[in-house]
Amino acid sequence: MKHVRALKCLLCSREFQPEEVEYTCSTCGEGGILEVLYDYDRIALLLRRENLAHDDDRSIWRYKPLLPVEPDSPRPPLAVGWSPLYPVERLRHALNLPGLFVKDDGRNPTASLKDRASAVGIVKALERGAREVTCASTGNAASSWAGAAASLGLKSYIFVPQTAPQGKLAQLLVFGATIFPVTGTYDQAFDLAIEATARFGWYNRNTAYNPYLVEGKKTVALEIAEQLGWEAPDKVFVSVGDGCILSGVFKGFADLLALGWIERMPQVIGVQAEGSSAIEQAWRTHTPLQPSPAVTIADSISVSLPRNGIMALRDLERWGGRMLTVTDEEILEAMRLLGREAGIFGEPAGVTGLAGMLKARDLGLLDQKERIVAIVTGNGLKDVASALQAVRMPPAIPPTLAAVEEALNSPVLP
Amino acid sequence: MKHVRALKCLLCSREFQPEEVEYTCSTCGEGGILEVLYDYDRIALLLRRENLAHDDDRSIWRYKPLLPVEPDSPRPPLAVGWSPLYPVERLRHALNLPGLFVKDDGRNPTASLKDRASAVGIVKALERGAREVTCASTGNAASSWAGAAASLGLKSYIFVPQTAPQGKLAQLLVFGATIFPVTGTYDQAFDLAIEATARFGWYNRNTAYNPYLVEGKKTVALEIAEQLGWEAPDKVFVSVGDGCILSGVFKGFADLLALGWIERMPQVIGVQAEGSSAIEQAWRTHTPLQPSPAVTIADSISVSLPRNGIMALRDLERWGGRMLTVTDEEILEAMRLLGREAGIFGEPAGVTGLAGMLKARDLGLLDQKERIVAIVTGNGLKDVASALQAVRMPPAIPPTLAAVEEALNSPVLP
Numbered sequence: 001m002k003h004v005r006a007l008k009c010l011l012c013s014r015e016f017q018p019e020e021v022e023y024t025c026s027t028c029g030e031g032g033i034l035e036v037l038y039d040y041d042r043i044a045l046l047l048r049r050e051n052l053a054h055d056d057d058r059s060i061w062r063y064k065p066l067l068p069v070e071p072d073s074p075r076p077p078l079a080v081g082w083s084p085l086y087p088v089e090r091l092r093h094a095l096n097l098p099g100l101f102v103k104d105d106g107r108n109p110t111a112s113l114k115d116r117a118s119a120v121g122i123v124k125a126l127e128r129g130a131r132e133v134t135c136a137s138t139g140n141a142a143s144s145w146a147g148a149a150a151s152l153g154l155k156s157y158i159f160v161p162q163t164a165p166q167g168k169l170a171q172l173l174v175f176g177a178t179i180f181p182v183t184g185t186y187d188q189a190f191d192l193a194i195e196a197t198a199r200f201g202w203y204n205r206n207t208a209y210n211p212y213l214v215e216g217k218k219t220v221a222l223e224i225a226e227q228l229g230w231e232a233p234d235k236v237f238v239s240v241g242d243g244c245i246l247s248g249v250f251k252g253f254a255d256l257l258a259l260g261w262i263e264r265m266p267q268v269i270g271v272q273a274e275g276s277s278a279i280e281q282a283w284r285t286h287t288p289l290q291p292s293p294a295v296t297i298a299d300s301i302s303v304s305l306p307r308n309g310i311m312a313l314r315d316l317e318r319w320g321g322r323m324l325t326v327t328d329e330e331i332l333e334a335m336r337l338l339g340r341e342a343g344i345f346g347e348p349a350g351v352t353g354l355a356g357m358l359k360a361r362d363l364g365l366l367d368q369k370e371r372i373v374a375i376v377t378g379n380g381l382k383d384v385a386s387a388l389q390a391v392r393m394p395p396a397i398p399p400t401l402a403a404v405e406e407a408l409n410s411p412v413l414p
Numbered sequence: 415m416k417h418v419r420a421l422k423c424l425l426c427s428r429e430f431q432p433e434e435v436e437y438t439c440s441t442c443g444e445g446g447i448l449e450v451l452y453d454y455d456r457i458a459l460l461l462r463r464e465n466l467a468h469d470d471d472r473s474i475w476r477y478k479p480l481l482p483v484e485p486d487s488p489r490p491p492l493a494v495g496w497s498p499l500y501p502v503e504r505l506r507h508a509l510n511l512p513g514l515f516v517k518d519d520g521r522n523p524t525a526s527l528k529d530r531a532s533a534v535g536i537v538k539a540l541e542r543g544a545r546e547v548t549c550a551s552t553g554n555a556a557s558s559w560a561g562a563a564a565s566l567g568l569k570s571y572i573f574v575p576q577t578a579p580q581g582k583l584a585q586l587l588v589f590g591a592t593i594f595p596v597t598g599t600y601d602q603a604f605d606l607a608i609e610a611t612a613r614f615g616w617y618n619r620n621t622a623y624n625p626y627l628v629e630g631k632k633t634v635a636l637e638i639a640e641q642l643g644w645e646a647p648d649k650v651f652v653s654v655g656d657g658c659i660l661s662g663v664f665k666g667f668a669d670l671l672a673l674g675w676i677e678r679m680p681q682v683i684g685v686q687a688e689g690s691s692a693i694e695q696a697w698r699t700h701t702p703l704q705p706s707p708a709v710t711i712a713d714s715i716s717v718s719l720p721r722n723g724i725m726a727l728r729d730l731e732r733w734g735g736r737m738l739t740v741t742d743e744e745i746l747e748a749m750r751l752l753g754r755e756a757g758i759f760g761e762p763a764g765v766t767g768l769a770g771m772l773k774a775r776d777l778g779l780l781d782q783k784e785r786i787v788a789i790v791t792g793n794g795l796k797d798v799a800s801a802l803q804a805v806r807m808p809p810a811i812p813p814t815l816a817a818v819e820e821a822l823n824s825p826v827l828p
Contacts, residue, residue: 058472077501077502077503077756078498078757079498079500084492086492086493089491090565104523107493107521109518109521109757150755150756150757151504151756151758152757153755162810167795170794170795170798170801171759171794173801174749174754174759174794174801175753175754175757175759176753178808178822180808180817181809182811182812183811183812184813189813191813192814192818199815199819339585339590340589340590342491342564343491343492343524343560343565343589344492345561345584379525380584380585380588381585381793382795384584384798387584387587387588388580388583388587390587390588391584391587392587393583393593393595394592394594394595396576396595396596396597397594397595397596397597398598399596399598399602399605403594404606404613405613
């Protein structure tokens, strides 16, 4: 990986070569998140915008020289990335925001943005010769990791909170993962997966512990810029749990700035659920991260102690981003709006970015002239039970036209 | 639509011009399924293989001159089609079938192949100036129709059996459809939707009633051929309920034969669940279709009276296709195999084609040298309850390493 200059610890600034370190800083321990630093001059020789225009590879691997993998590493088989960036005409009209786009990352192989990180992570596992992999996750990272592992014949061991949605558990089991449903929180599952890594040698994909995941997630920003003709949007809204996707979005645009492919950093707005808002609180009050018990319908971003919080706060500060919170009801309203006006079905955490955009609009933070992107991070089919809380199931009717007419005239029908 | 020569009734062979007829033959009534006939000489002037190689449009609309829509009709916004055709290396190895491919159509916007038909159907609705649309469906056609309608601001009225999986109902409701859950079978919902069309004037997408759906579904065959470098595979396996996707697959390859883009028709093998096998029975016994009560875990192909049976049987006969049946247990085994060996999660009906391929292999019907495609028609997240029948959920553990070790040593863990 000659194009990777170093892995730099966010706490002590010590730099490592990739072969010197596996997960976090050897001095600072678990809090010492490592950031991948690139040699952009070298990358500029390998990757050109003009060549991308003719590249048939519609996946994250079109940006391979910008990813922290060996040039000759095999590419995992599942087709990850290049999700649609929709101009959502009807939503634009309904909201009077003519520059709005929705990036539907629920179109990935296991139906969430996490597939981007898992694809890069699984290549790192292969590079290290790992045959067994692990992670702790609220559900989406786990199912994407188990799917990527299955596609390559690696054995996966997955720690999830017992309360993870059925859809995500079903994915894991069908992908042949060995699951440990933990009678505890995501945060407890997270720590247990790290203990298990030390004990069993499984390659670990825990968020903010494995330094390569942000690099996979950044591809969503690379795609947004390319899909907009190499122009950065004005604002990007994205849901925030651990803060790893948020840092990925910043990193993608930062890479493009370093390469001179875009001219400015968009304002990136991270959106948390009110019931799981540690990063927003730290950002707003300029105080250190305080863990607090998480309670929200958006399970994928329900996190008491955001593991990538330090990097996310650094990025928000460095690039002039900001944070917002939304209520669970606002999340469900965003789900309904996106479904009804765009035909896109997002899970609660998936539409939290859009919910934040709606809030920003209400707060007068948006300008009609701006190009605004809301990233939908996961498909609504991932968590049907929550979706059913957003809607009302009408009563069944007998198969007669009279019953149809009666139902149509009934005030309870939507 | 100068490239459409006529719509021809399958029963009486009467030909209509598109503007003369809406759904079925005016002489034969509901049984008189209409088939779209094309002027291939005209199409050959509009569409060339060489041009497709440079076409950036990775959706079914790259084949627009082969679709029964007006050249200037608007294109619906959701990105439908161009799903991955995976060479599934590990599955090839496990099955000793080095020419096996899996086409993952669960990657469509509402996570099933039905999006292809709904995309074409919704353009026909727009061409007719419809603002309200309807259909009856076991679930997937309905959710794809409601999604397409929502993306264009059309109002949808949907008839589903009350027993449709929760995931599909959630999609419908989030897309803002007015749902009529019918206390009866799919077949009763089907008839009721046609009555409602007559009564309320809603544009109807019922399978085999609307003549344009097969044309949307055929795009899966066009893509398979293009993804294989314009060579037809030897065999294609696909699940069969009403028989509309089966006819779509035949039609796509037939179009390419007519254009001279491929040299032969692959053998297309339709696969039904044992508990819903009317087309297989009629095909095997050379007798007319006999409706019989359908009972299978594969809800999307649980059909007592296959509405497109006549066309499907005609196509099987004309092109030398064949039918197979599989048990529900074989379907669940195919689901597990595909998940574990390829990282692809299909719903029961989605993997029924693959289950049939496994059966064909056991019956000695396959040759190692053949190129074989199994089409996965829908994502497993559509029907999580059924998926959970294929797997076993391990017991929860406390968040301690001791509990992990105990679980790893327990014989109940997968």
